[in-house]
Amino acid sequence: MPLPTPAAAEPGPVVALMYHALHTGSTPDGQDPHYTLGTDEFELQMREVAACGGGSSADALLQGRSQARILVTFDDGHASNHALALPILSRHGITADFFINPATVGTAGFLDWHQLRQMADAGMSIQSHGYDHVYLTQLDDHHLRQTLAAAREEIEQQVGAPVTLLAPPGGRMPKNLLAIARECGYTHVLSSEPGVLAAAEGASRPLPRMAMTAATRHVTFQRWIRRDHVAIGHERLRYRGLALAKRMLGDTGYERVRAGALAVLGRRA
Ligand SMILES: [Zn+2]
Numbered sequence: 001m002p003l004p005t006p007a008a009a010e011p012g013p014v015v016a017l018m019y020h021a022l023h024t025g026s027t028p029d030g031q032d033p034h035y036t037l038g039t040d041e042f043e044l045q046m047r048e049v050a051a052c053g054g055g056s057s058a059d060a061l062l063q064g065r066s067q068a069r070i071l072v073t074f075d076d077g078h079a080s081n082h083a084l085a086l087p088i089l090s091r092h093g094i095t096a097d098f099f100i101n102p103a104t105v106g107t108a109g110f111l112d113w114h115q116l117r118q119m120a121d122a123g124m125s126i127q128s129h130g131y132d133h134v135y136l137t138q139l140d141d142h143h144l145r146q147t148l149a150a151a152r153e154e155i156e157q158q159v160g161a162p163v164t165l166l167a168p169p170g171g172r173m174p175k176n177l178l179a180i181a182r183e184c185g186y187t188h189v190l191s192s193e194p195g196v197l198a199a200a201e202g203a204s205r206p207l208p209r210m211a212m213t214a215a216t217r218h219v220t221f222q223r224w225i226r227r228d229h230v231a232i233g234h235e236r237l238r239y240r241g242l243a244l245a246k247r248m249l250g251d252t253g254y255e256r257v258r259a260g261a262l263a264v265l266g267r268r269a
Helices: 039-052 057-061 078-090 113-121 142-157 177-183 218-225 229-268
Strands: 017-021 020-024 037-038 070-075 097-100 125-128
Touching: 017 218, 020 039, 020 078, 037 039, 039 078, 039 218, 057 070, 057 125, 070 078, 078 113, 097 113, 113 125, 113 142, 125 142, 125 229, 142 177, 218 229
Parallel strands: 017 070, 020 037, 070 097, 097 125
Antiparallel strands: none
8 A cells, every 4th residue: 555645845934025126336316225225235135035945926926837935026116127126037037026106107217118018028027006106095995996996907908917916005004905905806915014924824914025125134134035033023023113103103204204314324325
């Protein structure tokens, strides 16, 4: 009698990285230096991702086209996503999701539709970051449905590929977002809250993401992609502290304090 086949190894939890823009020397005008990484650093990170089992877009994983446990995502649709990130990703055989706002496509500093189609042809997934980067918590249900549906339709029409993922601007999520996003044709929501997602959790809650910033140390990044729960737990605590500050100051007050802090950092640099 043949021995029973051992159960297939449970796939480990998934960690998603959230990037914004890249630069080759100094941060271009109008771009937030905190969310802009140098290409050398990004290249090094993607080399490690490739060596650590590979990386892919959330779209490829959710559609069963990838087994990668590290997901790579970009928010906001900066021009550097095409000029600088695409060649590095392609070199390392990594795909990524790019969450864009139709309202900023083709404006100064942002990707245009032609570039987005080229990225989709290169295997990248182009997804929704809302229509115009207005925080979704500021909209009533009617306008929320309108903006989510309009963003999805326009991106699908322009890029010619299905849009099923939503990353809300600023990570701001109204309580009923999952339900309304599903009504509007999205299957998954990606948050800006740090953490990992276990394979069994599916779409039951927003997919957490680790924010990659100019302040993220390389050793921290290495722990995150290895899904080290101490390092990820530490980042969750830090995020909760920031979330509390945002609640106390309100969105406008928080942005003002943050802009002031960045101005000081900019003068020092
Ligand atoms: Zn954004």
